[in-house]
Amino acid sequence: MRETIRRFVHIASAMLPFRLLRSGKLPVLLPFYHLVSNDELPYRMNxxxxxxxxFESDLDFLLQHYKPVGLDELLSGKSLTKAFHLSFDDGLRECYxxxxxxxxxxGVPATFFVNPAFVDNQDLFHRYKVSEIAALLKEKNIHISLQNTYADLDSLDELAADLGLNWHELMSERQPYMTTPEIRSLQQDGFTIGGHSMDHPEFWLLDEESQLEEIRESMAWINQTFAPQIKAFAFPFSDVGVPDCVFEACHEERLFDVSFGTAGLKRERMECHFQRVPMETDQPATAxxxxxxxxxxxxxxxxxxxxYAKRH
Incomplete structure (x- = not known):
């Protein structure tokens, strides 16, 4: 049913003018990506x-219809119906x-959300590990199904070792992530740097205290390393499974000034919490x-x- 609705939306939207669809009071547009590349990257099978x-065509479209704004203007309280703020997750090298x-x-401002555990190529995101293992299994003509959640990280590392896949050597060779000096250079160029958890777990798999620790530790590293004027945090994957008490604790401890989910266009009831629009999908699509x-x-x-409101 959900897939049928999704197909209908894509087909119907293609036949309607953009100006009509964008009419009325709408949430601020917050598109986000992970990387841009002309290369086929083996760890990005997701x-x-x-x-x-x-990407340049996407930007030209956005600039034709919206004004690009920084985080300071996003938090200004002004009407931003015709504005957009761009962001990038995971701190991959292509961002730099x-x-x-x-x-x-x-002339487009942006925020780059990074995971301290991956910066300087110390470790690799668990779903990227799945992609690397799957590629190696395919080469060896081995057919087994792989689990791909944070809870499966230990078993994935064990399987990689059994297959002779050395993460340290792979990271040293490929350097998929940005280094601390590169991220600092982005900040010096006027871009915002934010936290994205320590090592990108699915928050719905974590208890409340573990969720808070991921936020605390990653934001402490961001603050110590970059001292950003605006403290920003983007939930990895999404904010699904994050209870109100976690948001309340974050505000009480002043862990961040602004936070982001990935639920697309949506009005949020929580102050200074916004939803972003994923621009990379399972099928290629222009902005x-x-x-x-x-x-x-x-x-x-x-x-x-x-x-529904009128009927009730």
């Missing part, structure tokens, strides 16, 4: 990332090598197609909620 040409030069050339589908889904939900 979803499609844009080529340089596609490919993305930042494009953003600087086009225009992706956003048209997002706006149509938002408008349909709003109509359904209004109808």
């Amino acid at each position: 979803y499609h990332y844009p080529s340089v040409a596609t 090598d490919v993305v930042a030069p494009i953003l600087k050339r086009k 225009a197609k992706r956003l048209k589908a997002e706006y149509l889904a938002f408008q349909l939900k709003r109509l359904i909620n209004r109808h």
Whole structure:
């Protein structure tokens, strides 16, 4: 049923003009990516990332219809219906090598959310490990199903060792993440640096105290290393499974000034918590197609909620 609705939204949105879909009072647009590359990266089997040409086309579309803003303006309380703030997750090297030069050339501010455990190529995200193991199994013509959650990390490391896959050697050779000096250089160029948990677990698998520790430790590292003027945190994967008491504790301890989920266009009841729009999907799509589908889904939900409210 959900897949049927998703297909309908994509088909219907393609036939409607963008200006119509974007009408009315809407949440601020917060698109986010992970990387931009023309290369096929073996550890990125999870979803499609844009080529340089596609990303530049996406940016041109966004700049045609919106004003780019920084985190300071996002928190200003002004109406930002016609604005967007761009962000990138995981701190991958392409953010420094490919993305930042494009953003600087086009004058687009952005926030880069990083995981301290991965910075300087100390370790690899568990789902990227799954991608590397799957590629090696395919080469060896071994057919087994792999679990891909944070809870499976120990077993994934054991399997990698059995297959002769040395994470330290792989990280040293490929250098998939940015280094601390590179991230500091981004900050000096005017970009914002934020926390993204220590090592990117699915928060719905963690208890409340473990969720808080991930936030505390990652933000402590961000503050100590970069001392950002605005303390920003993006929940890895999503904020699903994060209870109100965790948000309340974060505000009481002043762990961050602003936080982000990944639920797409959505109004949030919590102050200084925003939802971002994933721009990389299981199928390649331009920014225009992706956003048209997002706006149509938002408008349909709003109509359904209004109808439900009138009946009750």
